[in-house]
Amino acid sequence: MVENTHIVVVGLNHETAPVEVRERLAFSSEDTAKVLQAMHNSAHVDEIVLFSTCNRVEFVLTTQDMPEAVEAVKDFVAAFKETRRHTFEQALYVYDSDEAVRHIFRVASSLDSMVVGEPQILGQIKESYLKACNHSTCGVVLNRLMHRSFSVAKRVRTQTGIGDHAVSISYAAVELGRKIFGELEGKAVLLIGAGEMAELAVEHLVNNRAHPIFVANRTFERGLELAEGFKGTAIRFEEVRDYLKQVDIVISSTGAPKYVLVRADFKGLMRARKNNPLFFIDIAVPRDIDPEINRINNVYVYDIDDLKSAIEENLEERQQEALRGERIVDEGVIQFRRWLQCLDVVPTIVDLRDKVEEIRQRELKKTFASLRSVSEEGRVAIDRLTAALVNKILHNPTVFLKQSGHKKDKSLYVDITRRLFNLDEQSESES
Numbered sequence: 001m002v003e004n005t006h007i008v009v010v011g012l013n014h015e016t017a018p019v020e021v022r023e024r025l026a027f028s029s030e031d032t033a034k035v036l037q038a039m040h041n042s043a044h045v046d047e048i049v050l051f052s053t054c055n056r057v058e059f060v061l062t063t064q065d066m067p068e069a070v071e072a073v074k075d076f077v078a079a080f081k082e083t084r085r086h087t088f089e090q091a092l093y094v095y096d097s098d099e100a101v102r103h104i105f106r107v108a109s110s111l112d113s114m115v116v117g118e119p120q121i122l123g124q125i126k127e128s129y130l131k132a133c134n135h136s137t138c139g140v141v142l143n144r145l146m147h148r149s150f151s152v153a154k155r156v157r158t159q160t161g162i163g164d165h166a167v168s169i170s171y172a173a174v175e176l177g178r179k180i181f182g183e184l185e186g187k188a189v190l191l192i193g194a195g196e197m198a199e200l201a202v203e204h205l206v207n208n209r210a211h212p213i214f215v216a217n218r219t220f221e222r223g224l225e226l227a228e229g230f231k232g233t234a235i236r237f238e239e240v241r242d243y244l245k246q247v248d249i250v251i252s253s254t255g256a257p258k259y260v261l262v263r264a265d266f267k268g269l270m271r272a273r274k275n276n277p278l279f280f281i282d283i284a285v286p287r288d289i290d291p292e293i294n295r296i297n298n299v300y301v302y303d304i305d306d307l308k309s310a311i312e313e314n315l316e317e318r319q320q321e322a323l324r325g326e327r328i329v330d331e332g333v334i335q336f337r338r339w340l341q342c343l344d345v346v347p348t349i350v351d352l353r354d355k356v357e358e359i360r361q362r363e364l365k366k367t368f369a370s371l372r373s374v375s376e377e378g379r380v381a382i383d384r385l386t387a388a389l390v391n392k393i394l395h396n397p398t399v400f401l402k403q404s405g406h407k408k409d410k411s412l413y414v415d416i417t418r419r420l421f422n423l424d425e426q427s428e429s430e431s
Contacts, residue, residue: 004064005046005062005063005064005141006062006063006064006066006069006096006097006100007060007061007062007096007097007100007101007141007142007145008059008060008061008062008063008066008069008070008094008095008096008100009058009059009060009093009094009095009100009103009104010058010059010061010069010070010073010074010092010093010094011051011056011057011058011059011092011093012025012056012057012058012088012091012092012093013055013056013057013058013112014055014056014114014304014305016091016092016093017088017091018305019285019287019303019304019305021087021088021091022054022055022056022057022285023285023286023287024081024083024087024088024286025057025077025081025083025088026052026054026057026285026286027050027052027057028052028255028257031052031080032050032052032128032131033131033135034080035050035076035080036048036050036131036132036135036137037135037137038076038080039059039061039072039073039076039137040135040136040137042069042072042076043068044063044064044065044068044069044072045061045062045063045069045072046061046062046063046064046139047061047062047137047138047139047141047142048060048061048062048132048137048138048142049061049128049129049132049137049138049142049146050128050131050132051107051124051125051128052128053121053124053285054169054283054284054285054304055113055114055285055304056107058107059073060100060104060142060145061073061142062139062141062142066096070094074089074092098333098337101145101332101333101336101337102329102330102333104145104146104149105148105149105152105153105329105332105333106326106329107121107125107149108121108122108125108149108150108152108153109122109149109152109153109156109157109162109325109328109329110122110153110156110162111156111162111322111325111326111329114169114304114307114308115169115171115172116162116318116319116322117162117163117318117321117322118169119157119163120169120196120197120200122150122153125146125149125150126150129146140343141340141343144336144339145336148332148335148336149332151332152328152329152332155328155332156325156328156329159324159328160321160322160324160325160328161321162318162321162322162324162325169197169283169304169307170197170198170199170200170201170203170204170251170253170283171200171201171204172307173201173251173281173283173307174201174204174205174208174251175204176281176302176306176307177189177210177249177251177279177281178208180249180279180300181248181249183208183209184205184208184209184210184249185208185209185210185211186209186210186211187210187211187248187249188210188211188212188213188214188246188247188248188249189205189210189212189213189214189247189248189249189250189251190213190214190215190216190240190243190244190247190249190250190251191213191214191215191216191226191250191251191252191253192216192217192240192250192251192252192253192254192260192261192288193216193217193252193253193254193255193284193288194215194217194219194222194223194225194226195253195254195255197253197283198215198226198251198253199226201251201253201283202215202226202229202230202232203230205230206230210249212232212233213227213230213231213232213233214227214232214233214234214235214243214247215227215232215233215234215235216234216235216236216237216239216240216243217234217237217254218237218254220234220236220237223235240260240261241265241269244265244266244269244273244278245269245272245273246273247278248276248277248278248279249278249279249280249281250278250279250280250281250289251281251283252280252281252282252283252284252288252289253283253284253288254284254288255284256284256286256288257286258286259287259288259289259290260288260289261280261288261289261290261293262290262292262293263290263292263293263295263296266293266296266299270296270297270298270299275297275298276298277298277299277300278298278299278300279300279302280293280299280300280301280302281302281307282301282302282303282304283303283304283307284304285304287303287304289301289303291303342402344414345401345402345413345414348401348414348417348418348423349398349401349402351418351423352394352397352398352417352421352423353390353394353398355421355423356390356393356394356421357390360386360387360390363386364382364383364386367382368382397417400413401413401414401417
């Protein structure tokens with residue numbers, strides 16, 4: 001029954017786990033189908049959605065047995081990722097009921113992001129939900145929860161100034177580059193990867209007059225498309241090493257499962273650059289740039305966790321708007337709780353109405369059998385009259401059961417209703 005259903009979040013994010021742990025547990029798009037189906041088939045999981053982004057890995061699920069479901073998630077992750085539980089277990093958080101709902105609403109509203117107010121997370125959450133729908137792992141509760149999270153996120157975006165002060169991870173990456181050089185005008189930039197993060201980075205680079213801009217992508221056509229949109233130059237992925245000889249900044253954001261550049265790629269490179277400094281900003285998870293490259297003289301590698309300091313200056317202003325967003329989230333949690341509590345009593349209300357309707361139909365049949373002279377018009381009138389009586393008699397009990405109150409009281413009222421009207425036993429045949 002819904003009454004015993006727990007909404008649970010099990011996960012980790014940028015605040016609880018370093019990038020080394022997050023990249024180890026990240027699930028690719030190809031993994032998602034296997035994860036959803038495997039977890040949905042678990043005896044302790046009823047519904048499930050998986051969030052896996054560069055900053056978080058979270059299982060959102062419903063269950064009748066929360067402790068067993070949490071253990072099932074931990075065991076599954078350890079087995080699927082071929083890693084021991086102790087390597088990630090300390091970084092996990094578990095939220096239940098209202099706290100789980102609040103967490104989902106905050107995530108969708110970008111109140112839980114590394115960069116508060118960044119717009120990308122909502123699109124990522126919607127994509128995760130769509131995948132769950134496509135694999136039929138969402139039911140009544142999570143369908144409602146996800147749609148409410150979208151609605152809450154929209155309110156936070158439109159009713160606060162959080163979007164006005166928001167900066168994306170890509171913006172933070174460009175800000176870091178600007179701090180390194182003082183200004184970006186005339187600095188040569190190489191983008192490795194041509195996805196959404198790269199596209200956002202290019203916009204900020206162009207605004208800062210960085211030039212020239214080179215784009216390398218495994219799919220050359222996509223790299224060409226991005227480069228043409230910003231008057232840049234597309235290069236083939238195999239040419240990256242050659243272009244490292246002439247650029248100042250490299251921003252990498254591919255979805256590659258392994259390092260795109262390793263230390264061995266730099267043999268003789270700095271001599272060809274006359275030892276001019278080269279800065280790498282790696283915003284990919286898993287990381288694209290081997291951290292060992294940072295040991296090379298005049299080569300500097302920053303990963304996504306290093307961007308935290310680059311965004312702190314604007315954080316206070318965004319946090320003021322985020323406080324208003326938190327109030328909207330709290331309202332959303334209360335409204336969702338009321339809906340969920342009403343959902344608890346819906347089966348009883350349906351059963352009650354079905355039983356009374358069954359009695360009405362049976363008595364009508366008896367009445368019409370004894371009043372053979374009644375016209376068709378009269379039969380319709382009697383049918384309407386009895387239906388109206390049933391609706392009026394059941395109106396107050398229905399409203400009473402739906403009213404929000406203490407959960408224990410509601411369970412008591414549901415139990416009494418089912419006993420009073422004998423809803424859990426077969427109706428006795430009446431002569």
